[in-house]
Amino acid sequence: MIKITLPDGSVREYNEGVSAYEVAASISQGLAKAVLSAEVNGEVWDLTRPITKDSSIKLLKFEDEWGKKTFWHSSAHLMAEAIETLFPGVKFWVGPPLDNGYYYDIDLGGQTLSEEDLQKVEKLMGELARQDNKYVRSEMPKAEAVKYFTEKGDEYKLDLLGGLADGEITFYKQGNFTDLCRGPHIPSTGYIKAIKLLNIAGAYWKGDSNNKQLTRIYGITFPKQQQLDEYLAMLEEQKKRDHRVIGRELEIFAFDDEVGPGLPLWLPKGAAIIEKLEALAKKNENEQGYVRVKSPHIAKDALYLRSGHLPSYADSMFPPMELDGGKYYLKAMNCPHHHKIFGATPKSYRDMPLRFAEYGTCYRYEQSGELMGLMRVRSMQMNDAHIYCTKDQFEEEFMKVNELYVKYFKIFGIEKYQMRFSKHAPEKLGQKYIDNAALWNETEDMVRRVLVKSGLPFVEVADEAAFYGPKIDIQIWSAIGKEFTIATNQVDFAQAERFDLWFTNEKNEKERPIIIHRAPLSTHERMIGFLLEHYAGKFPVWLAPEQVAILPISDKYMDYAYRVKAELKKNGIEVSVDERAEKIGKKIRDTELRRVPYMLVVGEKEAADNAVAVRKQGHGDQCTKSLTDFIAQINEEIAEYK
Secondary structure (H helix, E strand, O other), X not given: OXXXXXXXXXXXXXXXXXXXXXXXXXXXXXXXHHEEEEEEOOEEEEOOOEEOOOEEEXXXXXXXXXXXXHHHHHXXXXXXXHHHHHOOOOEEOOOOEEXXXXXXXXXXXXXXXXXXXXXXXXXXXXXXXXXXXXXXXXXXXXXXXXHHHHHHOOHHHHHHHHOOOOOOOEEEEEOOEEEEOOOOOOOEHXXXXXXXXXXXXXXXXXXXXXXXXEEEXXXXXXXXXXXXXXXXXXXXXXXXXXXXXXXXHOOXXXXXXXXXXXXXXXXXXXXXXXXXXXXXHHHHHHHOOOEEOOOOOEEEHHHHHHHOHHHHHHHHOOOOEEEOOEEEEEOOOOHHHHHHHHHOOOXXXXXXXXXXXXXXXXXXXXXXXXXXXXXXXXXXXXXXXXXXXXXXXXXXXXXXXXXXHHHHHHXXXXXXXXXEEEOOOHHHEOOOEOOOHHHHHHHHHHHHHHHHHHOOOEEEEOOOOEOOEOXXXXXXXXXXXXXXXXXXXXXXXXXXXXXXXXXXXXXXOEEOOEXXXXXXXXXHHHHHHHHHHHOOOOOOXXXXXXXXXXXXXOHHHHHHHHHHHHHHHHOOOOEEEOOOOOOHHHHHHHHHHOOOOEEXXXXXXXXXXXXXXXXXXXXEEEEEEEHHHHHHHHHHXXXXXX
């Protein structure tokens, strides 16, 4: 007998060789039907794989991240089976799951795949799914696997085999399709009930433009048709909310070929939003004791060599400029500059914690194919700050940073969020990560304690830390469920030593500070891109670049319209007057399209009574108010976010 420990801490005994599916069935048949894979001692397994020793297991359903990934990875194999049936002789590279769906990279051998062919593949996938073929795992000696793919003439799988050791070679077969794969997979194809192939793209083998271009096919599947219908409806809504489209319609930002790709130009309305976000950040940072600093846009290579950024991130930095016999780089990050500011004057424990904040512009050489509207750019204005603190102060400071994130989430109406706790990989110490196992373990434990204590939702992921310490990537979801990585919160135990940063402690001894990197409002570019989609361009009144539009019924009331405007401007309200010789109905429709929060219609009665007819965006006629009352109302609404 072996002991199986479940997530709730309960322990059950089973015969050796029991599968996770059988464990689920022993709990309830409903659970057994819903489970897709299982986490066994921290590793995700097939449901049907025998468990031969005492183990801790977590049963994974479609609602779980790795339940979804198992489902979508299995769907990629189903798609490959359909493609191989319709296009004999094709070769497959990799078919991984994504956050939403999956893809497979395919060498069609000179054949082409049309949209009509895609529909045929999708139809055949449905037929194959209904066959309910089992996904069967098998192991094979490396030599035998090499022989198999050599005879098949598949150079792509032979390349994958080159990176695998003997004893690590596993295959999966379902129906008439066999593939080199480590899994895991769902029990059978019958679990896949709803299928949609989304699009076709090109992708270079291994992501290298010097290699052959393969065909990449994206798809999505679900256990229920209703889930697919809801997902496709969400995609349609996302298209309507695309920040690139809305940003152009509302005149928020622009790109220009003569300026260069990935270098946004902020139009007046965009600049107005930036100023409001910056004011929000500065207010909260001032309340928490931050001090503001400024740093140059370029620096010598020596600075980034000392920090370790140049060796680690050279591909993301613009090429150097040759000046005064040395090399200068555009600033890709603020942290080395802030470390120099910290080290410019002696520090005592009485100065700690020290919080430096800067809206510094940084420049990163994103590859042209990776640029995407405001979400991936080459010039960015960052809500950056670095906190220098003692080890005893770390928990409180890190907690305050997390609390600031939550405060901003409430302000922007972000209801779903998750902290992605990124840790190091022990086997990569001295390569990808600073070689100090003890400090890695200590700082990761410190971060974990804060996350647990704060009660924030978080997941732990390995091998995604910064090279100098663990970090938290903040994942947020927009109003329609689209996921964004908006910001990061990093712990740094290496830079203080690299830059010889120290303060004098209470014993009059030198001590290294712990450094926290944080940017709660991300970059202006990414944050505004997110907010455009989150609000569908309908900004709350406090953030709207145009808060009020005054619509005179005719030219006779233009003077009164401008008196209203002047009064609103005196109260700090962003306001415009529609001077066009158009009927009031058209003015209202056009203002609705501009997504202005409030419209004030003024005519004979309003002018006589020093009043305004108030219309709220998307709500139609509201009421007639005195100008004084409306100003009080909108000021109260603007103040709410604070």
